[in-house]
Amino acid sequence: MEPVEINAGSCYLRQLRADGFIDDRPALIAAFDDPVFLRFVPGFDLSTTAAADDYVARRAQEWLDGTRCSWAIAEPTTGELLGEVGLKRLDLPHGNAETAIWLRPGARGRGLATTAVGAALRFGFGALGLTAIHYLHEPDNVASGAVAGRCGFTYIGPVLGTRDVRWTVGPGEVA
Template structure:
């Protein structure tokens, strides 16, 4: 993919709904259209053991879920972060999440993360969504480099990174405290705007 120089002042994530055909990526906020409501969706995700370990939301009640959604809205409002609810376009069921945020906005360096609810796992959803949000961030906000960092023990996240064209670059020792309270080594993957699109598997 070719890239052009982007004015740092134009590097902003603008709210948009992405249609992936059967999947709808909707900006997170209190009013996000999800079956049962956005607050209930956040609480369900926060209660899942895998999400609580690898992508902790730390929302145990309505107030905590609303605070999470407010932070997502603030990220969108400032153009600094793009948090998407991944929703079944047919019935509105929440399936997962994808979040892209600037690490160094002026330099075009961003980081992406994702989680998937149990009922939607094993279907390639995280790969499909990560590819789409990566392409969107490069094309619309001028991201130059996007990174994925995941705990060494999170094999599923490692597979997603590789399928999305994010080669492994190394191991970050004891770099992040996860939901179990311990610092974990992380694998660092990265995708450049100039990297070719990976083949669809």
């Protein structure tokens, strides 16, 4: 599947880039060094330009493979990377996926996560024909739970064998 760009009003969703026009690598390295990010999304090491190159290439390949739709959340006038939103664990035959979202520290608290997740949900239900999208997060991540609630997800409960809790939303439930 080819990447799709989405104008979401207060932000622009586009593919992550590292080319002669836009270079998201410095912003990725800074974002993945944020203590709040590392607390809730452990296990990522994007401390070098080479690691950021691999990350951008992996996201592009996931689009092509149809396993993940991932967008850079960008400032609409400058293209500055503010975060990333996506539909991961994309299972088109069964009609479901899981939402992923993170924002750089300076982009938090402005409603961008809700806007970006809402746009990704509409793409998943409208363009991909998904029937259910899930949202998982650690219970301590109160901001993430608030985003799920504002986007129309219904709280399901703890995920066995993890610290995460699960929310779900269907096509007619997106806020």
